[in-house]
Amino acid sequence: MIEITLTDWQILLVKLLIILIVVPVGALVGGYVLHKEMAHMQHRLGPMYAGGWHGWAQTLADGIKFAYKEDIIPASADKRVFSLAPAVIFVPVLLLYLVIPIDQNLIVEDLDVGLFFLLAIGSVGSIGVLMAGWSSANKYALIGALRSAGQLIAYELPIVLSAAAIAMLAGTLSLVGIVEAQDWPYIVWPPGIGLALFLLFLAGAMAEMALPPFDMPVAESELITGPFTEYTGMRFIFGFFFAETAHMIAFAAIGTTLFLGGYKPIVPWEPLEVIPGVLWFFVKTSFMVFLLLWVRFSFPRLREDQLQKFAWKALIPLSLVLILATGAWILYGP
Amino acid sequence: MADTYLQVIFWAFFALMAIAGIRVVTTRNVIHAALYLVATLLGAASMYVLLYAEFVAWVQVLVYVGAVVVLMLFGLMLTRAPIGSANFDNNQRLVGAVCAGLLFAVTSFIMVGAFEGQEIDFTGTEGTKVQSIGEAIFSIYVLPFEIVSVLLLAALVGAVVISRRDEGRVDS
Numbered sequence: 001m002i003e004i005t006l007t008d009w010q011i012l013l014v015k016l017l018i019i020l021i022v023v024p025v026g027a028l029v030g031g032y033v034l035h036k037e038m039a040h041m042q043h044r045l046g047p048m049y050a051g052g053w054h055g056w057a058q059t060l061a062d063g064i065k066f067a068y069k070e071d072i073i074p075a076s077a078d079k080r081v082f083s084l085a086p087a088v089i090f091v092p093v094l095l096l097y098l099v100i101p102i103d104q105n106l107i108v109e110d111l112d113v114g115l116f117f118l119l120a121i122g123s124v125g126s127i128g129v130l131m132a133g134w135s136s137a138n139k140y141a142l143i144g145a146l147r148s149a150g151q152l153i154a155y156e157l158p159i160v161l162s163a164a165a166i167a168m169l170a171g172t173l174s175l176v177g178i179v180e181a182q183d184w185p186y187i188v189w190p191p192g193i194g195l196a197l198f199l200l201f202l203a204g205a206m207a208e209m210a211l212p213p214f215d216m217p218v219a220e221s222e223l224i225t226g227p228f229t230e231y232t233g234m235r236f237i238f239g240f241f242f243a244e245t246a247h248m249i250a251f252a253a254i255g256t257t258l259f260l261g262g263y264k265p266i267v268p269w270e271p272l273e274v275i276p277g278v279l280w281f282f283v284k285t286s287f288m289v290f291l292l293l294w295v296r297f298s299f300p301r302l303r304e305d306q307l308q309k310f311a312w313k314a315l316i317p318l319s320l321v322l323i324l325a326t327g328a329w330i331l332y333g334p
Numbered sequence: 335m336a337d338t339y340l341q342v343i344f345w346a347f348f349a350l351m352a353i354a355g356i357r358v359v360t361t362r363n364v365i366h367a368a369l370y371l372v373a374t375l376l377g378a379a380s381m382y383v384l385l386y387a388e389f390v391a392w393v394q395v396l397v398y399v400g401a402v403v404v405l406m407l408f409g410l411m412l413t414r415a416p417i418g419s420a421n422f423d424n425n426q427r428l429v430g431a432v433c434a435g436l437l438f439a440v441t442s443f444i445m446v447g448a449f450e451g452q453e454i455d456f457t458g459t460e461g462t463k464v465q466s467i468g469e470a471i472f473s474i475y476v477l478p479f480e481i482v483s484v485l486l487l488a489a490l491v492g493a494v495v496i497s498r499r500d501e502g503r504v505d506s
Contacts, residue, residue: 078417081369113389113464120392123400127372130407134365137417149408153401173464 015108019097027245031059034245034293041297069233074137077230081135086231086239088128093243095121096250101176103263103277114175115167118254119160122208125243126152129217132239133227144226147304148217151207154311155214159204161319162197165326166258179262186261190329193322198259200319205251206295207307209244213299214307252288253281260284344384351377362419368406375399389464 032047035058039046051057073079099114101107111117126149133145167173169190170181187198207214218226225231228240256262262284263277302310354373361367375398382391471479 076417078363078365081365111388113392116389116392116396116464120396120400123396123404126404127369127399127407130404130411131369134407134411134415135417142411146408146411149404153404153408156400 012108019094019108023094023097023246023249024242026249027242028059028063030245030249030289031062031241032056033289035059037290037293038297041294063237066233066237071233071235072230074230076137078135078137081131082230083235085128085132085135085227086235086243088131089125089239090128090243090246092121092124092128093247093250096247096254099175100250100253100257101179101262102281104176104179106263106278107176110174110176113173115163115173115178115258118175119156119163122159123152123156125247128239129227132231136227136230138230140223141227141229144217144219144223144229147223148210148227150304151210151214151217151307151311154308155204155207155315157204158200158311158315158319159208161316161323162200162204163258165193165197165319165323168323168326168330175257175262179257179264182261182264184261184264184268186264187259190326190333193325193329194259196318196322197326198255200315200322201255201259202292202295203315205255206292207311209247209251211244211248211292212296213301215301216304216307219301248292249285249289252285252292255288256281256284260288340384343380347377347380347384351381362421363417364410364420365407365415368403368410371406372399372403375403389467 036046036054047055047058049055050061073082096118098108099111099117101110129148130145133141133143133148136142166178170178172178172181187194210217217223218228223229225240228236231239263281265272265275265280266284351374354370354377357370358367358374361370375394379391379394379399382388382394
């Protein structure tokens with residue numbers, strides 16, 4: 001790493017630029033898919049006019065609208081913390097994309113501790129949420145931020161433990177290594193344990209991102225928009241909408257990498273190997289996004305105490321049992 | 335050339351850590367203090383990266399930034415954390431200074447003693463692999479590891495016992 005030539009720097013710079021372009025564009029497309037899927041699952045049409053075909057330009061128009069809004073900072077707010085919070089939420093989400101392998105060699109940095117990097121960086125955003133909630137000088141925002149932090153503390157454990165089980169099975173923390181270690185049929189292997197780990201990861205991911213049915217921090221009927229109540233304009237877009245959508249896509253990509261065999265073909269069949277890994281990765285990640293949205297639009301919101309109970313009394317014991325089961329499988333399995 | 339880059343990066347993060355560390359104790363807002371602490375801890379993590387201890391760096395981020403400071407902020411916001419400045423000072427500056435000075439002296443004495451004369455080879459190394467850390471923990475250092483585990487478990491159970499006691503009294 002130390003003998004960095006200028007070309008290495010340039011390659012890194014280009015990769016970072018690509019991330020900086022692809023992630024917001026992906027978030028825009030994700031936002032459109034979100035609106036459309038929500039509408040169709042609720043027997044509505046969703047946006048239909050902007051841009052012509054099925055209202056494809058709606059999220060773009062929304063973005064432009066938000067860009068022209070006045071950037072209001074409440075008089076009694078802590079101005080510096082208030083302005084900084086959306087960046088503290090958004091930047092860690094961008095950093096998640098640095099270690100996700102799109103193809104075997106298509107990755108910004110294949111870190112030796114890639115999986116651990118994801119978990120560590122993923123936990124930083126909650127500081128941004130707490131900053132946003134506290135600095136707004138609004139009790140709804142503060143309650144939302146506290147719920148968000150409590151939720152993160154509770155659901156960090158199932159995610160970390162299911163990721164730990166995956167690392168045990170793969171014998172490495174490098175994400176490329178984890179994909180390479182997975183054999184067909186990815187998700188249902190080892191039998192029972194794989195699927196249970198996947199569901200555990202999904203539940204933890206949805207709670208960490210505060211997606212419905214775990215969206216108590218932004219429960220609009222009780223808390224308006226939780227920590228983001230006082231935000232408008234671009235700060236709202238980056239701290240809330242972009243961060244949420246980009247986070248969702250990132251978790252879909254992480255789920256693909258950890259459980260669905262990443263950039264590998266769906267079935268190990270010779271003719272399918274011709275299709276580039278990027279495409280497989282894209283298809284699988286899209287499926288994961290669809291799945292996350294499907295759950296999101298199908299279940300009503302839980303209550304805050306039910307959420308905590310679910311984490312501490314069901315998911316965390318289950319994840320500990322699964323770690324034991326994984327260890328037993330590695331030792332005594334075939 | 336890479337060496338100069340590293341020097342610049344090192345001094346930049348050093349300045350960040352120093353300024354943020356001073357602000358932690360001089361700021362008049364308790365939440366600001368916690369946020370400056372985040373900057374200091376991230377600076378420490380970057381130091382670990384510069385020393386090729388990548389794993390330790392991310393442990394620092396996950397445990398201290400992602401968990402300890404989040405819990406601190408959570409606790410502060412749940413109790414008393416007004417916006418604006420408040421006077422949290424008390425008359426124990428001398429005790430604090432003595433304790434901090436002693437801690438610094440003891441830690442630096444131990445560190446210098448433990449690593450005396452050792453230099454990190456900065457040419458072409460890949461840094462410590464996680465695998466070797468894991469192997470060391472579960473073979474050479476397995477006893478300290480287990481003792482720490484039991485200690486943490488005891489602390490956990492103790493915390494639950496202490497926090498539940500009041501509830502029992504209310505019931506009876």
